[in-house]
Amino acid sequence: xxxxxxxxxxxxxxxxxxxxxxxxxxxxxxxxxxxxxxxxxxxxxxxxxxxxxxxxxxxxxxxxxxxxxxxxxxxxxxxxxxxxxxxxxxxxxxxxxxxxxxxxxxxxxxxxxxxxxxxxxxxxxxxxxxxxxxxxxxxxxxxxxxxxxxxxxxxxxxxxxxxxxxxxxxxxxxxxxxxxxxxxxxxxxxxxxxxxxxxxxxxxxxxxxxxxxxxxxxxxxxxxxxxxxxxxxxxxxxxxxxxxxxxxxxxxxxxxxxxxxxxxxxxxxxxxxxxxxxxxxxxxxxxxxxxxxxx
Amino acid sequence: xxxxxxxxxxxxxxxxxxxxxxxxxxxxxxxxxxxxxxxxxxxxxxxxxxxxxxxxxxxxxxxxxxxxxxxxxxxxxxxxxxxxxxxxxxxxxxxxxxxxxxxxxxxxxxxxxxxxxxxxxxxxxxxxxxxxxxxxxxxxxxxxxxxxxxxxxxxxxxxxxxxxxxxxxxxxxxxxxxxxxxxxxxxxxxxxxxxxxxxxxxxxxxxxxxxxxxxxxxxxxxxxxxxxxxxxxxxxxxxxxxxxxxxxxxxxxxxxxxxxxxxxxxxxxxxxxxxxxxxxxxxxxxxxxxxxxxxxxxxxxxxxxxxxxxxxxxxxxxxxxxxxxxxxxxxxxxxxxxxxxxxxxxxxxxxxxxxxxxxxxxxxxxxxx
Ligand SMILES: Nc1ncnc2c1ncn2[C@@H]1O[C@H](COP(=O)(O)OP(=O)(O)OP(=O)(O)O)[C@@H](O)[C@H]1O
Ligand SMILES: [Mg+2]
Numbered sequence: 185x186x187x188x189x190x191x192x193x194x195x196x197x198x199x200x201x202x203x204x205x206x207x208x209x210x211x212x213x214x215x216x217x218x219x220x221x222x223x224x225x226x227x228x229x230x231x232x233x234x235x236x237x238x239x240x241x242x243x244x245x246x247x248x249x250x251x252x253x254x255x256x257x258x259x260x261x262x263x264x265x266x267x268x269x270x271x272x273x274x275x276x277x278x279x280x281x282x283x284x285x286x287x288x289x290x291x292x293x294x295x296x297x298x299x300x301x302x303x304x305x306x307x308x309x310x311x312x313x314x315x316x317x318x319x320x321x322x323x324x325x326x327x328x329x330x331x332x333x334x335x336x337x338x339x340x341x342x343x344x345x346x347x348x349x350x351x352x353x354x355x356x357x358x359x360x361x362x363x364x365x366x367x368x369x370x371x372x373x374x375x376x377x378x379x380x381x382x383x384x385x386x387x388x389x390x391x392x393x394x395x396x397x398x399x400x401x402x403x404x405x406x407x408x409x410x411x412x413x414x415x416x417x418x419x420x421x422x423x424x425x426x427x428x429x430x431x432x433x434x435x436x437x438x439x440x441x442x443x444x445x446x447x448x449x450x451x452x453x454x455x456x457x458x459x460x461x462x463x464x465x466x467x468x469x470x471x472x473x474x475x476x477x478x479x
Numbered sequence: 480x481x482x483x484x485x486x487x488x489x490x491x492x493x494x495x496x497x498x499x500x501x502x503x504x505x506x507x508x509x510x511x512x513x514x515x516x517x518x519x520x521x522x523x524x525x526x527x528x529x530x531x532x533x534x535x536x537x538x539x540x541x542x543x544x545x546x547x548x549x550x551x552x553x554x555x556x557x558x559x560x561x562x563x564x565x566x567x568x569x570x571x572x573x574x575x576x577x578x579x580x581x582x583x584x585x586x587x588x589x590x591x592x593x594x595x596x597x598x599x600x601x602x603x604x605x606x607x608x609x610x611x612x613x614x615x616x617x618x619x620x621x622x623x624x625x626x627x628x629x630x631x632x633x634x635x636x637x638x639x640x641x642x643x644x645x646x647x648x649x650x651x652x653x654x655x656x657x658x659x660x661x662x663x664x665x666x667x668x669x670x671x672x673x674x675x676x677x678x679x680x681x682x683x684x685x686x687x688x689x690x691x692x693x694x695x696x697x698x699x700x701x702x703x704x705x706x707x708x709x710x711x712x713x714x715x716x717x718x719x720x721x722x723x724x725x726x727x728x729x730x731x732x733x734x735x736x737x738x739x740x741x742x743x744x745x746x747x748x749x750x751x752x753x754x755x756x757x758x759x760x761x762x763x764x765x766x767x768x769x770x771x772x773x774x775x776x777x778x779x780x781x782x783x784x785x786x787x788x789x790x791x792x793x794x795x796x797x798x799x800x801x802x803x804x805x806x807x808x809x810x811x812x813x814x815x816x817x818x819x820x821x822x823x824x825x826x827x828x829x830x831x832x833x834x835x836x837x838x839x840x841x842x843x844x845x846x847x848x
Contacts, residue, residue, distance in 0.1 A: 369564075371564055372568060374531075374553070375562060375568075379554075379559065379579055379583065379627070379628075380554045380580055380584045381554060381583040390568060394568075
């Protein structure tokens with residue numbers, strides 16, 4: 185008996201310690217450092233003093249920074265909406281495909297993750313630049329129907345940034361939605377159909393309400409990383425399409441103003457926590473998670 | 480004769496190479512409580528799904544109330560189904576679940592709720608309107624599912640093993656409830672079940688299915704008293720079957736030999752019976768009497784044997800009697816404890832005489848057509 189308890193305790197510690205250490209070293213400690221920087225003052229080139237001041241946050245509310253933040257929220261929001269519009273039918277399609285196709289389609293969705301983000305972004309550039317594959321295709325088509333052709337400039341603007349973000353984040357929308365559809369009890373659809381519901385009513389009164397937790401998960405999984413994205417606007421955006429992460433990077437690098445950069449970062453962190461807290465409040469005491477067990 | 484509300488003509492449904500339904504012909508009449516019974520996998524659910532429009536038959540015709548259903552989708556068929564798993568909408572209250580079918584067909588909201596309230600009372604669920612399905616017990620879920628289908632006032636209500644998830648006592652209650660609802664609303668019920676007791680105790684007529692085919696359609700009494708084949712005889716209640724050969728036909732009675740004893744057994748025969756043919760003699764366990772071996776000369780249809788085992792069943796006991804002459808044949812004899820005569824000792828190893836009347840034995844085809 186004692187021995188059993190002892191070995192349970194060992195297993196407990198073995199499974200408990202590594203994730204805790206991980207969280208401590210890679211999340212909590214860095215976050216505390218950045219957090220304390222955000223209340224500090226710059227004293228010299230590398231000298232930072234924690235003096236519990238709010239100046240950095242007050243400066244973050246300046247119009248230029250605030251407008252970048254709002255723009256970033258807008259870009260991330262549009263990205264999320266587009267991802268949803270494409271991801272919903274795609275996920276539904278995969279979930280209702282025959283079993284053999286299902287795994288092939290899922291692999292096709294996940295495969296791009298095996299390629300580095302930087303390389304994927306450069307690949308997008310190769311496709312959409314002035315002398316890129318997309319314009320080549322258009323040119324070939326214009327030649328075919330004898331229309332004069334001027335290459336389109338598709339890159340280095342907000343649209344390109346959104347396109348890039350959608351491309352990168354679409355799987356984060358598809359996968360939770362797919363999981364939601366997979367767990368969906370198909371008899372409910374037959375029941376609704378039997379009671380006289382139309383196809384549209386199936387979608388609006390049965391599928392969407394039941395799948396809402398998955399939709400919210402997908403949206404959060406797309407919105408949060410899109411909000412903080414750095415590489416995509418840096419490579420695909422023009423001079424006016426900077427997002428908040430690009431501004432933060434410049435505080436740390438070019439401007440060498442770590443306290444202010446930290447304050448801007450912390451604003452993003454607060455936003456993220458705010459969103460997660462909202463989700464928790466909205467969905468924790470609803471019927472949905474309790475009901476999952478029963479379905 | 481009333482009009483058939485459902486007429487099935489030669490419906491066949493294949494899944495791959497397996498025939499789930501083979502040449503089903505069936506008429507179900509208005510206001511009937513019809514039951515479909517059969518062992519697991521025999522195609523009961525498939526038949527219901529064809530009726531509801533969720534499966535398209537490979538061939539055959541289906542008429543509901545005289546109308547060909549070929550091109551009518553499930554949401555426009557005048558019938559509703561109660562699913563085995565209930566399939567209640569988890570995100571809606573009891574009230575909204577029941578009102579759903581009315582709302583989507585454009586019934587005004589006020590009338591909707593009036594009808595729902597009425598039905599809630601009918602299925603004894605008043606007061607639970609605002610509960611969600613996960614806050615209800617199994618029996619209550621069952622009633623909500625029933626109400627949700629009944630509120631549409633369908634011409635036909637399909638029930639796919641609606642009671643199988645309930646415990647024995649509740650199941651019994653709900654059976655009576657179903658009969659009460661059916662009679663009071665006058666809706667045709669088609670109840671699918673693999674529980675023969677359930678079918679016998681509720682239905683006006685029963686169809687017995689096996690391997691995608693209908694073996695017999697009859698009233699509960701007829702099905703039990705005169706099954707038309709071996710399968711039905713064995714599926715509805717239990718029966719002792721002994722190979723026999725017809726020797727002689729005298730009016731209603733035929734005389735058969737079994738090869739177990741030299742005796743002739745007399746059985747009330749059917750029409751198309753020929754002398755010299757092999758048949759099965761079937762006797763239900765409760766139609767057999769047990770007496771002392773010494774009474775052997777008093778009875779006509781009799782077999783001697785030794786009690787091999789006894790199963791105690793409360794009101795009665797089942798005696799498993801090994802027939803003298805062939806060790807492999809064990810007859811089941813059911814005797815209620817009050818009927819048991821005191822002058823014989825019924826315990827394991829005791830020699831007994833089994834006997835029955837000519838009218839209580841059945842003559843059945845040996846092969847299963
Ligand atoms: N969608 C399907 N695809 C392939 N085979 C199926 C399908 N649905 C049913 N079958 C097969 O058809 C046969 C009849 O199935 P059905 O569900 O109608 O049986 P059932 O009589 O309702 O059995 P149970 O009493 O177990 O519910 C079974 O052998 C089953 O394996
Ligand atoms: Mg079934």
